[in-house]
Amino acid sequence: MNEISYGLLDKTMLHRLQENWHQGGIGVIALQLLQGTPVSVVEVLDEWVMEQEGLIWHSTMGDDRFYFLACGLGASKELELRLQVGIDELKMKFCKAFEANRIANVKELDGKPDFAVGHAVSYPSAVNGRSIEASMYEAIKEAYGMVVRFRSGERDEQQEQEQQEQQQTQQQQETYFSNVPSYVTIGSLAKTVPIFAPGSLVSDLSRMFESNPHIQGAVVVQEGRPIGLVMKENMNQLLAGQFGLPLYWNRAIARIMDKEALVVDAELPVEQVVQLAMARDISRLYHLVLITRGDKFVGAASVRSILECMTQLRTEEARTANPLTGLPGNASIQREMQRRIDAGRPFTIIYADLDYFKWFNDCFGFSQGDALIRFLASVLQEVAQVGGKRDDFIGHIGGDDFIMLTDRLESEKLCRLLLARFDSGVRSYYGSAHVPSVVDRSGVAVQQEGVTLSLSLLSWNGTMPLTTAIISQAAARVKKQAKGIRGSAYVASDVFGEQLGEGMT
Template identity: 85%
Template sequence: MNEISYGLLDKTMLHRLQESWHQDGIGVIALQLLQGTPAAVDEVLNEWVSVQDGLVWHSTMGDDRFYFLACGLSGATELESRLRLGIDHLKEKLCKAFEAIRIVSLKELDGKPEFAVGHAVSFPSSANGRSMEVSMYEAIKEACEMVVSLRSGERDDQQEHRQEEFFSSVPSSVSIGSLAKTVPMFAPGSLVSDLSRMFESNPHIQGAVVVQESRPIGLVMKENMNQLLAGQFGLPLYWNRAIARIMDKEALVVDAELPVEQVVQLAMARDISRLYHLVLITRGDKFVGAASVRSILECMTQLRTEEARTANPLTGLPGNASIQREMQRRIDAGRPFTIIYADLDYFKWFNDCFGFSQGDALIRFLASVLQEVAQVGGKRDDFIGHIGGDDFIMLTDRLESEKLCRLLLARFDSGVRAYYGPTEVLNVVDRSGVAVQQEGVTLSLSLLSWNGAIPLTTAVISQAAARVKKQAKGIRGSAYVASDVFGEQLGEGTT
């Protein structure tokens, strides 16, 4: 993949790509299998190719694979609208492709993928008068250069950002229970012949759950059952036997409140023979439904696409739509959690004195402070969002949240002085134009707690945050005020 030849673009391929490129644009995936890649990865690639209606062309050159996907937006009339939507659709298709390819591979070699992937997009508007052939060649070259950089470890910031856009973890924002679908249920004593007839009369059903006292105790997938019965002695051995004799007793069973991305990790950790089996979902040990791996991956893709669309462009952190969704998910789970709102004091003064570029740098610094503290003192599923401007939010299940606030204040105060350069700051100006004796920008934190019992809405959280934020800003210097969401003040502190 170090050198890309125009020979890859043969006449047949160009003919197939031409119409889609002019209408919708083309997304390119360049994939290089690494040494020792398990054969299962190639099997998944071939299976994925066979079901892709948006796949216009694919090529294999040794260990290199090239896939060309169309947006599928030919119904759009305005070019600008079509291209804007096209980029989102291509990203979604690329995400689905990566997940389908990656799901087999990640469980091998301690979770390290056995392939390197690059991607690029090509639209007529970005060709700048160049032919489709030249534009596609440059897109392929860009995707391949990403692969080479990943292999060599020489990833620059831009490449790393593009790769993480597709491979970073999806925020914990949707519970697996929302994907639960009704599937056939059988008692453990039901006959295999009854199950076989059900599958035969319902070809779209791929699995059935064995339930005892409303609790799932096993799973039978149609494909596995057919393989068993197709054996030399399959029918006489199993046809009139109980389903319990052939069910999978190690089916993956998860609680309905578990986040989707955690379920995917559990699913990928299964033996390869169970990789595409249904995931069984319970609530309080009672069976509520099942989800296919495909539906889970599609959900993750939608979340990632929405996250990319609503993320704050300055910090890359999740925006308001994701913040609202994550707060609601935690409320629905009914478990106690805390909310930390972060807001800069005298930020307008800082922008006026040092310029908007430096103001943007200060906002990015605050974002990095939140992320560093969450990593050091928070919990694995802590959520950080960027509301807008200099306003941020952190959601955590950690009970000792005041310690997090003290860490945030200390880390911010120790690093903010670097953004003044050689200027010595003794006074600032508030929004009313009044001079205040204060050594620069400070940080105000509103710490809100919820016990998980009293009914709560996101609107109540916002109102409480505004109230506590005003109290925190009334304290000189960087400070936090702790309260529960319904008004009982729990404490305050400074650096």
């Protein structure tokens, strides 16, 4: 296997992968050399490549390398085994090569060279009809996510050689997580990149890339505004053509720049930028994202840095998710509310709270109480799927308190569905017990057949100034009104106090 692609998901590569993909799947190995790697170690990597009979393609992007293996037998277990054996062999060869190099060249190395490996598998039967481009992108992202998590300190026991390093890594993670903001904008990832005037020569740009091997792109700026982007890889491909040098070497950069580069405002959420970046044409998938503030260029972010940020955010979400339901916790809820406020589009907030839940716990036990909370979580998730609205967000505040954020116009209909679905299923949690009444927190008997659901429906028109604190205060007010209605019920209001309606099952 002698073909190397300096870029991911090009047409030739996809054609080669597709031939094997339908026969059983493709395994992806992502490799990143974390420190300056000696030539002798790189030679070991080349040796490993030549030994892999199932290797059908490999790509290089700076310090990142991607390897694609096929399973000729068409069996998923065989592919997974081949993938794991290949990774184990690679790690063993690397460790030996690193050790030998340290002994021979102690003075040339500053610390221990290191590397990170991640892997994933893409099966045709598991992608529900998606194209090979989408399937391979997901596999590449999963494999690279393992590399990112490795670099963040989440290493397995075999790779952690000293307890002291483990403790240091854990401290670094705790320091990071304690400072993760609830809302991250793309502007926080902006880095300085070379800028050129549109009349600058391609030869000047080429020399700059040659003298700065770690720089992958340059931005063309006119009167402070970004008007184009030149990626090193694309420029080299253009100049390497049969007539590339005579045609472009002494021409203006404007002749070869990409005029359709992705430009985003610095205040845009990282989550939204990821969606925009991944929606680009495959040929631009790994291009820099240009960042502006007030139409003026402030810097650029690589896809790598954006994915690392997203991985850290998702790790934080997993860390703060409610352990009982697995739903996002308060940090994620705050971030999502702020994202919707900043977007300036109308949305509604539904707070869900169980009535007489303490009585239920006292009568039926905490285990059954946990089951009831999980039931409410499933009701929210099931109703959110009605109509196929993908932008609905469900969070677990804690205990029996939940929140749903939606931009649906018929949010009151959503509340009625929630109440009906809850009331129809809650009776099964009493078993064979007859429940003619309940007891409130003051010990007073209330003639009501068990636990009910109260919903506070708050709406925002997208124009009035709003904060998460205002939402919280409004929710407490409307929640009290909803709980004053016997049975499962909802009260609808805008966040500033105007009551819009109420209803019950």
